[in-house]
Amino acid sequence: FSFVLRPVSDLLNIPFASLFPEGEGDYGCFGKRNLTVEEGTGRKYYIQQTSKQVRDAEGSKNISNMVTISEIRYCNFANRKALEDSITKKRLSLERAVTVYLEEGRLLSSDFLLPAGEPGCETA
Numbered sequence: 182f183s184f185v186l187r188p189v190s191d192l193l194n195i196p197f198a199s200l201f202p203e204g205e206g207d208y209g210c211f212g213k214r215n216l217t218v219e220e221g222t223g224r225k226y227y228i229q230q231t232s233k234q235v236r237d238a239e240g241s242k243n244i245s246n247m248v249t250i251s252e253i254r255y256c257n258f259a260n261r262k263a264l265e266d267s268i269t270k271k272r273l274s275l276e277r278a279v280t281v282y283l284e285e286g287r288l289l290s291s292d293f294l295l296p297a298g299e300p301g302c303e304t305a
Contacts, residue, residue: 210256
């Protein structure tokens, strides 16, 4: 076997086209769904119908015991470009964090000594 150590940030360096295969028209939040806006929060979501097997009285799964479940799925991104930008920013942030860690070493919270403030500074 041959192993190559690579930065962990390479896990997020993926071709975005592989997340959305050609020919598929429905990608959940990015598909041709009519998204509903949640009152109060303003978050967009859609309802996905899924089927689930339910165990019978003996505890075994039976194909005839299928239940349809409605799941609310929230959409955190307005479009595919927003998702790609978010993943890219997280990857770059992780790369910077690894670089700083390798240059400066670990920093423990017990290593910090903060001088005392002026009297009454908590109430200012």
